[in-house]
Every structure is written in C-alpha cells, then in structure tokens.
Amino acid sequence: MNSVFFDHATIDAWIAEDAPLVDLTTHLLAVGDRAAQMRLTIRGEAVAACTEEAARIVQHCGAQVDRLLASGTPVAAGDVLLAASGPAADLLRAWKVAQNLLEYACGVAAATARMVRAVQAAAPGVAVLTTRKHAPGLRRVALKATLSGGAFPHRLGVGETVLVFPQHRVLAGGWEGVSARLAVAAPALAEKKCVVEAHSLDDALRAAAAGADVVQFDKATPEQLRAWCPPLRERHARLGLLAAGGIHLGNAAEYAASGVDALVTSSLHYAPPADVGVTIEPLEQR
Template sequence: MSVFFEQNQIDQWIGEDASFLDLTSHMLGLTGQAATLRFICRGDITVAGTEEVLRLVQTCGGQTLQHLPSGVRAAPGQALLLAHGPAHALLRAWKVGQNLLEFACGVATLTHDVVQAVQAVNPAVAVLTTRKHAPGVRKLALKATLAGGAMPHRLGLGETILVFPQHRALLGGWDQVGQAIAQHKHAMCEKKIVIEADGLEQARRAIHVGADVIQFDKVAPESLADIVPQLRATHPDIPLLAAGGIHAGNAAAYAATGVNALVTSSLHYAKPADIGVKIELADPPEPLVVQKIEGLYP
C-alpha cells in the first residue's frame, strides 16, 4: 500500500505515549536486554498498518525481522510482525503499535467483509469511503480501507466538485446552480460535477443543470430500486451513487439496486481487531505464513 506517512507522523505517535521516557521500564532496569516482540492476531482479519508499525519499532530503536504486508489475510494465532532489539525500545513501541494495528486491522477487516458482500451481489459495484472519520486518522483510515478492497470517494474539498443542498440553498436554488456550472464548466473539463439528490425529481433537476454524477443521499434501497431504472431509461450512462446510512447490514441490498457505487463512512468506525502482544527474552519464532486476498496481490 503506497499511502505516504511522514516521519514526523511516526514520531508524533510515539510522542503521544512516551515523549520523555518509559518510567516503568526505567525503574525495573529493563534497558539493554535483548528481547523479541510479536504482535499476534486473535481472530481472522485483514492486515493493515504493519508497515507503519515496522517504522515505529525502528524509530524506537528496535529492528523488524518479519511482517505480514497490508492487504493479506491472517488467521488466529498468526504473528503480524516480529521484531527484536533492546527491551526498553520494544517496550516503548509496544502499546503504540498495538493501538495502531487494532484500529487499522479492524477497519480493513470490516471493509473486506463489506466489499465481499457487495461483490457477491454485483461485482461491478464499487465501495467508496468518505472523508468522515475521527480527526487525525485520515491516512491510516485510507490505508486500512484500501487494504480491505475499497476505494476513496473524496479525500479533500479540493479534490472533487460535490454540490450539496447547503450549496444550493446559499446560491438561491437550482437555476443559480445551473448558471454557476455553465459559467465554469469549461475550466473544470477534467472534473466530474457530482450533485446530491434525495429522490427522482431532484436527480432529474440535477441532470438538467449539468450534473455528471448523481449521489443519492439517505434514499432507502427499496426506493432506489425503483428510481434507478427510470433514470437509466433516459440517461443510461450517468453514474449513480448511493450514500448516507450505508453499513455492513444493508450494503448488499444497496448493491442490488443498480447503482454504480456505495459511499459510506461506517467502515471507519469498525470494531478494533483483537491483537495480542508477546515480549520475551527468546529467539524469534518460525517464519510467518502469508495468506493473500485474491485480486489484491499477484
């Protein structure tokens, strides 16, 4: 996964937990003893964030021997990462690495499950994730959802054009939206103009004023199943997105409506994965076994 994390992000994660010292390790005299560290999953998961934990361990003064890459599947009892180094270095990296893995693997695992459920209904329907998540975790959330098989919907306000009802209200109505699009569309020729709609009537208005894509917000799958064929009859090539309230429990139903993609924030709020940690004065364990997700890796 090629999501870029600056070194200052790694340093910040460490600094949040151990900015001065690990007082417990200092009191117990755990400094230069050679030790090993293993992060072990306790359930079937999709791996994410191990590359960042690798850098975290190295920054603390340890050395990573092996790790499972983001995007692969791991079984209960399987080690996600193995490292060795001075005891105090591994102890400093312990909880930060565990927290990072539990969040990232939890998000990646839920994403994988939802993507699989959607593709079982219609392999042509994409799962897209929003920029709606807890502040400060955008890159990690992005990496985790990519590892699970989803794609980003919108990473920032400057990336795409997405007209919400709030924009329409501030402009004064649909006619004003159409005027703004007509005035500037030539300069936005490389961008798609997405307009949010709450039903068939608004979708038709949005297309009339220049929408390239329609995003339906909080429209029930039963209603969408009726709306989509009507729009396809007159506008067969316009992409249709379903957004708002989509989660693991209803993603398959939305996928069956005929939309092109599902837009969801729910994957960012997955239950954390259960990751165990073992630190000991011992030789490293046997090499790790990689289980790949079909289609993500050659």
Template sequence: MPVFFEQNLIDSWINEDAPLLDLTSQVMGLHHQASQMTFIARGNYIVAGSEEVMRVITNCQGQVTDYLPSGTSCHAGQAILHCTGPAHALLRAWKVSQNIFEFACGIATQTHALVTTVKHHNSKAAVLTTRKHAPGLRKLALKATLAGGAMPHRLGLSETVLIFPQHRALLGDWQNIQAALQARQGELAEKTVVIEVETLEQAKQAIQAGADALQFDKVPAAQLTEWVSQLRPLHPHLRFLAAGGIRLDNAVAYACSGVDALVTSSLYYAPPADIGVRIEKGDAQ
C-alpha cells in the first residue's frame, strides 16, 4: 500500500504523546537497558499500518527485526511486529505504535469483511471509500482500507467532478448544469462526470445533462434494483454507484442491486483491533 506519509506526520504522532520526555521511564531509571517489544494480535485481523509503526520505532531509536506487511492476514496469538532497542526508545514508541495498529487493523479487517461479502454476491462490484473520515486521519484510513481490499472513491475536491444537490441548488436548474458541462467538454476529456441523485426523475435529468455516472444517495436497495434494471439497457455505458448508509449488514442487498460500486464511509468507524504489547529485557527468549 504505497501511501506516502511525510516525516513530519510521523514526528507529530510521536510528539503528540511524548513532546518532551517519558516521565515514568525517567523516574524509574529506564534508559539504555537492552529491551525488546512485540505486538501480538488478540484476534484474527488484516494487518495495516505496520510500515508506519516501523518508522515510529526507528525514529525513537529502536530497530525492527520482523513484521507482517500491511494487507497480511494474521491469527489470534500471532506476532505482528518485533523490535529491539534501549528501554527509553521502545517505551516511547509503545503506545503510539499500538494506537496505529489498533485503528488501522480494525478498519482493514472490517473492510476485508465487507469486500469479501460484496464480491461473493457480485464479483464485478467494487467497494469504494469516501473522504468522510475524522480530520487528520486521511492517510492512515486510506492505507487501512486499501489493505482490506477497497479502493478510494474520492481522495479530495481536486481529483474528480462530482456534482451534488448543493451544486445544483446554486446553479439553478438542470439546463445550467448541462450548459456548464458542454462548455467544458474538451477540458473534461479525461474526466468522469458523476452526478448524485435521489430519484428516478433526477437520474434521467442527470443523464440528459451529461453524466457519465450516477451516484444514488440513500436509495433503498430494492428501489435501486428496479431503477438500475430500467436504466442500464437504455444507457449501457453509464455507471451506477450506491451511496449512503451502506454497511456490512445491508451490503448484500446493494451488491445484488446491479450497481457497479458501493460507496461507504462506515468502514472508518470499525471497532479497533485488540493488539497486545509485550516488553521484555533484551536477553529474554
């Protein structure tokens, strides 16, 4: 998962937890004693964030000796990462690293479950994740969903043309949307124009306006099945997306509705994985 994490982001995670010193380690005299630390899965998970944990540990002056890459399956009791170094280094990196693993592995595992469910019922349907995550967590959330088998729906405003009802409200009517898109046809030659709709009538108007794809927002799966079955024979090159309230418990219905992709934010709120941490003296076996 080649998501780029700037060095200042890694530093900020460490600085957030221990901006000056680890006072407990200082008081207890835990400084340069040889130590080792192991992160252990307490459940069956998809690993995510291990490369970033490696950087946290290295920045704290530890050395990673073994790890499972992001996207790897692990079972309860399995070691995800092992490192060595002076006590102060490992203790400083400990909680930051554990937090990264628990957040990222939780999302990756939930993502994998959703993707597996969808693919089982519709092998051609994709699971796409939105940009509706907690502020500051975009890169780690993105990496975790990639590790679980999903793809990003939209990484930011600069990436895609996605016309929401809020845009339509400012433009006035569908004719103005059509005129704006026609005026930019050359500039949009390599872009896909997606228009979000909520009704069948809006879908027909969006197609007339020049949509390449329709994003149906909060349309019940049974209704969406009916609409897609009507529209696809008439517009075979059009793509259909289901969005709004899609979760593991209703994914099967949406996967069977005939859409090309399911767009979801729910994966960002997956329960965290339970990752144990064992710290021992350096000569421990």
C-alpha cells in the first residue's frame, strides 16, 4: 500500500533525528564493516503498516531490503515484517528508526482493524473515519496506518472540505449568518460537501435548513442519536449524519447502530504500539 506519499526529505529527516553524525557505539567497537542481516519481527497479532517506509529507511542508510510484508497485511506473532542485509553500520543506523516507525504504525493499524470489524458487525456499511487530531508531524504515518487497518480519513486539512464549527457560526453572526453566507457561496461549493457541527436535534435541523450536506454530531450519546436520526432522515432524506467525540473501540459498535452513516474518531491515533523485535547478526552465521 503506497498510496500515501512520503518524500525523500521526510525519510532522511527521521534518520537524521536519531543518527545525524556518528553511531559512537558502532564506531568504538569497530563492527560497522561486518556483513550482517537484520530482521524486524512482530511479537503479537497486528496489521502491517508503513513497512514500505521502513524499507526506505534501510535503503537510505545504505543497506538492501531482502523482503517485506506489504502494509495492510494481517500478521501473527513471529511474522517477519522486514528483512534486510548489508554493512552492519548501515543496519544499525536504520534499526531504531525503522523499529519505532513500525511499532507505532502497526499498533494503530491493528487498533483500526479491530474497530472496523466491530463497527461492521454491528452495522454493515457504517464507515470509520479518522481525524486530523494527532501530534504535529504524524499526519502521513497516522493516515497510512489507519488506511492499512481499513478506516478512511475524515478531513486531511482545512482546505479539503467546508466544516462549520460553532466557532465559525459565532463569527458569522449565528445561524442566519451561516445560512446567508452558504447561500452566496453555493455555486463555488458545487464539488464540495458542506459539513456543519451540531450538538442537538435543533442544531441539526438548523444546519440542514442553512444548507448543510452533512451534520456532524459532537459528543452526542448513542441514545440521543437513536432519537434524533429518524426525524432527520424523514425531513432530509439525503442528509449525511456523522457521530464524533469520545468514540473508541469500547463503544464504537453502539454508536454504529445508532443510525448514523459514519463514526469520526481520534482515538486510533493513540493506540498502544505493537511489539516489534529486532535481530542483527553476521551473515556468515547463517
């Protein structure tokens, strides 16, 4: 899965963060010139993610990739995510950078796959969408990891969709102001969806009247959504309905069965990391 673009500068910046000048241990022990091989092995059930980028880390450090499991591949304990060979110095430089990347990405992908399965079991057709709420600099990795687990991005940036929050509504002069401004902008939004955040049924009805294509309920309970979705469907059959705020694996199935079209969650970005073991050994021992 190579659909997410990582430029060379990003890969090199990751390497430079950990090993910008010299690997002092490798230099002092004088083992860098030895031909060696490295394996990164998963220690539990997960989903492979960002293995292609881990391979590029290895290659940018000067070693060669012998095999890898593609992102999106379900993996079991003992599966080798990536095998590489080359001078020991190159492998040792790549080691921790590649391991850290895989532990985060595979952990997120595994959590995503679990949530997607739970949601589909409760309400087939309901999507799991992931937000842009994560630590700065993680967008590409978080995106590729959640895609690998079967989720889809909700909004990758503020220029991608129109999403009217209460903060915008106050600045626009309330619901009347939002309605007037969206009416004026309607021709320019011919290829865009307009999403409006709501906190109640009344908010949702006002949002639909103002021109929303999608209503995003923030921090509503599943019980509230079960009560609000039917009247909204009856009055606005083509209105998309999203549930956001506080959604995690423990309650995702309940939210999925509430009547919405998709769940919007940030929790997957903070999943526990996968456990990836690393071995490096001389080639002549094999």
